[in-house]
Amino acid sequence: MDWRLDNIMKNCIKVLSIAIALFIFAGCTSQSQNQNQELNNENDRNELGTELSVTNSVDGSKAAANTPIGTTSNKKGTEKEKKPLEGLTICIDAGHGKTTKSTNRKEPIAPGSKIMKAATASGTSGVYTKISEESLNLTVSKKLKKALSEQGAKIIMVRETSKCDLTNVERTKLWNSSGADLTIRIHANGINDSRVSGILMMIPGDKYIKDKEMLKKSTQAGQYILNGVLKSTTAKSRGTIKSTDLTGFNWSKIPVVLLEMGFMTNPQEDKLLNTDAYQNKIVSGILEGVEKYQDSLIKDKTK
Numbered sequence: 001m002d003w004r005l006d007n008i009m010k011n012c013i014k015v016l017s018i019a020i021a022l023f024i025f026a027g028c029t030s031q032s033q034n035q036n037q038e039l040n041n042e043n044d045r046n047e048l049g050t051e052l053s054v055t056n057s058v059d060g061s062k063a064a065a066n067t068p069i070g071t072t073s074n075k076k077g078t079e080k081e082k083k084p085l086e087g088l089t090i091c092i093d094a095g096h097g098k099t100t101k102s103t104n105r106k107e108p109i110a111p112g113s114k115i116m117k118a119a120t121a122s123g124t125s126g127v128y129t130k131i132s133e134e135s136l137n138l139t140v141s142k143k144l145k146k147a148l149s150e151q152g153a154k155i156i157m158v159r160e161t162s163k164c165d166l167t168n169v170e171r172t173k174l175w176n177s178s179g180a181d182l183t184i185r186i187h188a189n190g191i192n193d194s195r196v197s198g199i200l201m202m203i204p205g206d207k208y209i210k211d212k213e214m215l216k217k218s219t220q221a222g223q224y225i226l227n228g229v230l231k232s233t234t235a236k237s238r239g240t241i242k243s244t245d246l247t248g249f250n251w252s253k254i255p256v257v258l259l260e261m262g263f264m265t266n267p268q269e270d271k272l273l274n275t276d277a278y279q280n281k282i283v284s285g286i287l288e289g290v291e292k293y294q295d296s297l298i299k300d301k302t303k
């Protein structure tokens, strides 16, 4: 009897010990799960602070549904704010530049032509300000880059520093292969008569260029840009000239215009051209012209 009782007691203690051990183990496991959960929550909180979208996607079954909603609302936002010049690529050619190479280089005026012309030219300079044309052209071109970019255009710059070793043919090759829709060449004029002033637009003629579409688009762009700049500056118009002897036109495969912003040989115009306010007027006029040109392209496509 005593032996049996002793055996039963021992068995009971064994069972109890196992039960207690199991209970403690289970407790530990659940505690460690809780600890893990807290760590995860901590991570979530850290991510919440830095990356809201990640927290959304972590949020279980709603995540899949949330992602497209977020995307849609973003898309709606961009659609509303769609910029007028989105999809348009403009090449800005700030005229001239300081070359480190020989200034005696010559190149054909047009593909296949035997007529040779100077490959680079130094430009004019301000009779009053003494500022070089290449410097003024670059200042305005940089402002134009900013203004057109802000309206959504992609910009290719021929140069962004005073130094430029490109020849006229090399400039055209740069924009021909750039994917640009239009090249705007920025220049200032000079003449041996200080009374002459005003804005001139130059567009390519058809002596060497046989692409009628390119010529037509150049004419349209030239008209819109000249009208825009005349409106914003109220300067005197010197009209539009079709030029067949500019290397930088004849080698161009894309629409191209050249804006002569004014005469640096006229003291008043030289002074004006080199003020921030007048440069901004020129830029806003070009911008208006480019926007109208873009509209005309869209209208042509939908015809």
Ligand SMILES: [Zn+2]
Binding pocket: 095, 096, 123, 124, 133, 187, 188, 189
């Ligand atoms: Zn020039």
